[in-house]
Amino acid sequence: MPSDIPDESPCESPTDLTGLLARMRQAxxxxxxxxxxxxxxxxxxxxxxxxxxxxxxxxxAPILGDIPGVPTLMASLVVLSAVQLLAGRDHVWxxxxxxxxxxxxxxxxxxxxxxxxxxxxVDRLLKPRLTWLTRPPAHLPVALTxxxxxxxxxxxxxVPFTATGAGLALTLFGLALLANDGLLALLGYALxxxxxxxxxxxxx
Numbered sequence: 001m002p003s004d005i006p007d008e009s010p011c012e013s014p015t016d017l018t019g020l021l022a023r024m025r026q027a028x029x030x031x032x033x034x035x036x037x038x039x040x041x042x043x044x045x046x047x048x049x050x051x052x053x054x055x056x057x058x059x060x061a062p063i064l065g066d067i068p069g070v071p072t073l074m075a076s077l078v079v080l081s082a083v084q085l086l087a088g089r090d091h092v093w094x095x096x097x098x099x100x101x102x103x104x105x106x107x108x109x110x111x112x113x114x115x116x117x118x119x120x121x122v123d124r125l126l127k128p129r130l131t132w133l134t135r136p137p138a139h140l141p142v143a144l145t146x147x148x149x150x151x152x153x154x155x156x157x158x159v160p161f162t163a164t165g166a167g168l169a170l171t172l173f174g175l176a177l178l179a180n181d182g183l184l185a186l187l188g189y190a191l192x193x194x195x196x197x198x199x200x201x202x203x204x
Contacts, residue, residue: 081094
């Protein structure tokens with residue numbers, strides 16, 4: 001099943017973290033579980049930012065990110081979208097098995113409500129700055145870094161707390177692209193280096 005960023009999204013991407021959480025909570029409202037396909041429809045598919053934010057926030061939320069296999073699932077989303085962005089594609093294809101992965105609605109709503117308070121604080125800090133770090137072609141090194149994070153996330157499930165670092169880095173990059181905030185991109189690069197360093201040191 002194709003996932004079409006430029007053309008098939010039924011809505012524009014939200015412009016802040018609070019708006020994104022509200023959109024996420026509305027996904028698949030009439031169903032007992034929420035699919036990844038419905039989540040992507042709810043937040044928009046017109047840029048790389050929603051993909052990163054969705055993967056980062058789900059990995060960060062204790063109610064969701066602690067479920068075995070969830071970080072690896074989010075890693076698949078990041079790797080597939082980042083590779084296609086780096087290849088210059090303007091359409092991101094995601095396999096049916098990934099789009100149809102589901103999370104229980106009750107657990108999902110609890111997670112989004114847990115993130116609401118910090119989201120309001122984060123939104124007040126967002127502003128365009130150091131935009132040369134987020135505007136094309138700067139999105140390519142962001143995508144490459146996120147690809148490295150995605151490839152490292154499966155072994156992170158074996159190293160305590162490192163998946164949280166990966167989720168935070170993805171969230172920072174997603175917010176950076178969403179708000180043209182280069183400072184967050186710098187923080188994302190620094191956190192990525194530190195987290196990957198910990199993983200390598202733990203597994204060697």
